[in-house]
Each structure stands twice: as structure tokens, then as C-alpha cells.
Amino acid sequence: xxxxxxxxxxxxxxxxxxxxxxxxxxxxxxxxxxxxxxxxxxxxxxxxxxxxxxxxxxxxxxxxxxxxxxxxxxxxxxxxxxxxxxxxxxxxxxxxxxxxxxxxxxxxxxxxxxx
Amino acid sequence: xxxxxxxxxxxxxxxxxxxxxxxxxxxxxxxxxxxxxxxxxxxxxxxxxxxxxxxxxxxxxxxxxxxxxxxxxxxxxxxxxxxxxxxxxxxxxxxxxxxxxxxxxxxxxxxxxxxx
Numbered sequence: 001x002x003x004x005x006x007x008x009x010x011x012x013x014x015x016x017x018x019x020x021x022x023x024x025x026x027x028x029x030x031x032x033x034x035x036x037x038x039x040x041x042x043x044x045x046x047x048x049x050x051x052x053x054x055x056x057x058x059x060x061x062x063x064x065x066x067x068x069x070x071x072x073x074x075x076x077x078x079x080x081x082x083x084x085x086x087x088x089x090x091x092x093x094x095x096x097x098x099x100x101x102x103x104x105x106x107x108x109x110x111x112x113x114x115x
Numbered sequence: 116x117x118x119x120x121x122x123x124x125x126x127x128x129x130x131x132x133x134x135x136x137x138x139x140x141x142x143x144x145x146x147x148x149x150x151x152x153x154x155x156x157x158x159x160x161x162x163x164x165x166x167x168x169x170x171x172x173x174x175x176x177x178x179x180x181x182x183x184x185x186x187x188x189x190x191x192x193x194x195x196x197x198x199x200x201x202x203x204x205x206x207x208x209x210x211x212x213x214x215x216x217x218x219x220x221x222x223x224x225x226x227x228x229x230x231x
Contacts, residue, residue, distance in 0.1 A: 004157075034219065043119075043206065043224035044158075089158070093218075099171045101146055101210070103220060105158040 002027045006090055006106035013080055013113055021075040021109045023090030028071050031096075034103070035064050035075050036089040044089065048075070052095070080113045087111070117141070119223035121207050127229045133195040136226045140189070140209030146170075147190050148210075148220060149182060153203035164190060197230045204228070 003026045013019055023033070032051045036044040048057045048064040050073070056065040063076040077084060087110050091103040120139045128134050140147045149161040161180070162172040166187035175182070179198070184190040194201055204227050208220040 032218070036222070044208075044222035046219055046221060049219045091158075099160075099163075099173060101148060101163040101165075101218075102160045102171060102174070103148075103150070103158075103208075104160070105150075107157045 002030075002092060002094065002104045004090060004092055004104050004106035006088075006109050008109060009107065010110040011112070013111075015080060015082060015113055015115050017080050017113075018076070018078050019080055019111070021077070021088050021090075021111070023073040023075070023106055025071045025073075025092045025104075027094070028068050029095050030068065031093045031100070033064075033066055033073050034091045034093070035062075035073075036091065038087045038089060038108070040086075047088075077111075080111075082113050082115055084113050085111055119207055119209050119221055121205075121223040121226050123226060124224065125227045125229075127231065128197055129231050130199055131196045133193065134197055134228060136192045136194075136205055136207075136228070138190045138192070138207030138223060140207070141221055143211070144209035144221075145187070145212040146210040146218075146220075147184060148208040149190070149192055150206045150208065151203050152206070153200070158206065161192075194228075197228075199230050202228055202230045 007022045035047045050066045061078040087108045089108045091105045122137045147164040152158045160174040163170045164184045181193045204225045206225045208222045
């Protein structure tokens with residue numbers, strides 16, 4: 001059974017800092033990994049998707065890496081801004097079988113960037 | 116292009132009543148998923164439709180939950196009768212057909228269900 005853990009549970013940083021959010025998963029046989037952002041009372045916004053064959057993906061100030069063999073992914077946010085404050089969620093998708101579409105989520109990291 | 120939409124955004128009902136949640140996926144997306152987040156827990160998978168067929172319903176908690184996707188377009192999730200532990204946020208997501216590569220899932224804003 002796949003389990004996803006995100007560390008830290010919460011993070012508070014001053015504006016301008018670079019930061020790293022961590023995600024680990026127990027079963028390395030994944031198809032892809034998605035990072036999402038959730039603002040209070042809102043839905044999930046997909047930030048980055050990394051296929052199992054890829055090592056990293058970049059979008060603007062965001063960079064996500066994937067080390068499938070060790071069951072780890074990191075989300076790097078450069079030059080953080082108050083608008084980055086949100087809950088960040090990591091989710092993995094298994095490679096096959098009946099449950100090929102299922103995403104397994106971590107608990108999330110609550111990020112606060114203060115001015 | 117419109118995203119995934121869900122209705123209602125909030126629902127407050129009493130224990131024992133019935134509630135029906137609706138999800139409209141992105142147009143042309145064959146895959147539709149239901150997830151939910153109950154208080155203090157992570158988001159958990161409920162089920163997956165491919166067009167109108169249930170591909171995977173391994174996450175459905177019990178037989179009080181019934182999901183349908185008539186005609187392979189919108190989907191409904193009915194809870195009957197609702198219990199206190201059903202309170203939470205119910206998310207719907209959709210993704211393109213299986214052969215299209217990345218299969219990124221796009222989420223709706225969720226329906227917040229409160230059972231009193």
C-alpha cells in the first residue's frame with residue numbers, strides 16, 4: 001500500500017528566502033508525481049508533474065525533482081513571495097493495475113511567507 | 116476552456132438525509148475521479164470513471180455512497196443516508212484519455228459537506 005509523507009508539516013519564512021519542501025513515498029513503482037497548491041477554501045491547482053522517467057521539472061520559480069529509486073521528491077521555491085503562501089500537496093500515481101488512475105496524497109505542507 | 120466545476124460549493128444537511136454532489140469535468144476528458152478530505156486527514160481517492168464505466172471504486176467507504184456518470188459526461192455522487200463522519204470536502208478531478216501521455220489530473224474547487 002502506497003504511503004506519502006510530506007515534511008515539514010508547516011513552514012514559515014520571510015519573503016525572499018529560497019525553500020525546499022519534501023515528499024517521500026514508500027512504493028517506488030510510480031507512473032508520475034504531481035505537486036499541487038491549495039489556497040484556503042479553494043480547489044487544487046496543479047503546479048508541476050514529473051513522469052517516472054524524468055528527474056526534474058521547472059516552472060518559473062518552481063523546480064521539482066524526483067528520485068524514484070529512493071522514493072523522494074522535492075519542491076524548490078526560489079525567492080519566495082507572500083503570494084506563495086498556501087498548502088502544498090504532493091501526490092503519486094501508480095504505474096498499472098486496476099488502480100492506475102488513483103492519486104495517493106500526502107498531508108501537505110502549510111507554507112507562510114511573511115513580508 | 117472551462118475547468119472542472121462542482122455543485123454545490125457548500126451543503127449542510129442533517130444526519131440521515133440524502134445529498135447529491137455534481138461534477139462537470141473538462142470537456143473531452145474521458146477520466147473522472149472523486150476524492151475527499153475529511154477533517155485532519157489527507158485527501159483520499161474514492162473512485163475513477165473511464166467514460167461511463169467504473170474503472171476503480173476501491174476507495175468508496177461503504178454502500179451509502181453511490182456514484183454515477185450517465186453518458187460519460189457529468190458525474191453525481193450521492194450519499195444516502197448521510198452520517199456525521201461523511202463531513203468533509205469532496206473533490207472531483209478529470210484527465211484526458213489514457214493514450215494521451217501525461218495524464219495530469221485537474222481538480223475542481225470541491226464541495227464542502229457538513230453533516231449535523
